Amino acid sequence: MTVSYPPSLPRHLVEKAVRAAFEEDLGQAGDITSQATIAPDATAVARINARTGGVICGIECALAAFAMIGPGLEVEVLAGDGSVVDAGAGVMEVRGNARALLAAERTALNFLTHLSGIATLTRRYVDQTEDSRAHICCTRKTTPGLRALEKYAVRCGGGRNHRFGLDDAILIKDNHIAVAGGVGAAIAAARAFAGHLVAIEVEVDTLLQLEEALAAQANAILLDNMDDDTLAQAVAIAAGRASLEASGNVTLDRVAAIARTGVDYISTSRITAAADPLDLGLDITIA
Template sequence: MALVEDVFTGDISSITTIPETALGNGIIYMKADGVISGIKVAEEVFKQVDANLEIKLKATDGTHVKKGQAVIEITGSLRSILTGERVALNFLQRMSGIATKTHLMVTLIQDYPCTVVDTRKTTPLLRILEKQAVRDGGGKNHRFGLYDAVMIKDNHIKAAGGIMNAVQSARKQIPHTMKIEVEVENLQQVEEAIESKCDIIMLDNMDVNMMEAAVKRIAGKAIVEASGGVNENNIVEIANTGVNYISLGSLTHSIESLDISLDLYEKKVII
């Protein structure tokens, strides 16, 4: 779909300026340090453009790469290489940006028994790739969609008439293998969530003092997740409260793509 969006009826620039028989190779290389993600996705882009291209992967998803390092070499039709260039780089840059940001957050709290997870705040239709990038960066995935876990948020609580009503109603209708998570905003709701016997309690946009009080009150009766307003400046303080998981929408919705480029060479070169 991405290739159809970009190429549609043909790469006019390449078709009109490059002889059909022209061969060469291109090197995709890093213009910044980071954690690479999307190598296999970029490879698939070039395969779909031209199955005759020779593709050599010089890095593995989830590994640290340095500025100037080559990560993919493509040999074959120059037209085909340029046709696939932008789509491949778009996937590679965005996924690597996510992986790099995730790695930073994971590293900051590596001394705490706490796990960094993502959210559903992903680019439409790219969730599976963006969640892969989170894993490549050392984080874990929260639920993939609305279908794989019960997550009772503020509007569900309002519509159901309270936390207890919502949890009891859900428990009656789901298999015993499915977990129920409840989002809470204050200590009164924490008490209600504990009483409901839900599996996970999410502390939403609480300050650190309230989080500490909530974790102490929950005391292992449920898994505790912190969410809302988490960034590199406060994630350590949040991890120190004793929560089990920290979820960050910013891993996918407010990401800076990693700088990656492609250069063509008339003759095959190895970097």
């Protein structure tokens, strides 16, 4: 039996993202609206609720926001990252100093709604492929500065991560091939350069290029913008000699058909770049 551990985020990345968000939102004077209208010692109880159902992600960011804003806030997590919640379900309860609570509200919600939206859309893609061998993967099309968080959200939604950057795997794309002089030449040059632990993937547009990539022993081959029949042919030609990744025009309506072709991975930027925020709201009462 294979053990599957839940995804996690390094603490320093969470704190860095939250600190940047506070610097942007609070500026040099802080929350002047709360300072002007609320007594310094006023307290309140707030509850973050899901207004639509989905997959929760971003709890660590919200916790960091409420902790970093200052002392005096107690937080209870009602639904952890990766949890599926229905509309109306509670996600988090916060109690304590009202000024601090309101100053951290938007930062906490921004992370929660954005990352939960990614996790929720990813889960929808994963659900469409559950009867296949294919895994849903993200791409490098992420919000600058938030890549690690958004890729974490993909994992919370049941997806997998592609490379994190240009430095952790070699992906030879069409422009590299054009300059290098062909698929085989590009792979040979990459293999001569790469360390033994660096995977080499190459993007191909045609079955002829696929044959070249297989002959050059690429570790993985990205099948770019191929229709379903061509993808199925590619799977038959490869016959397990390399991992195959389908990419391009991967819509929610089409992804199940792509998975049925037998590819190993399906990558799409839609789950990070086009996910709608999950509708979460903070409802406050006077303590």
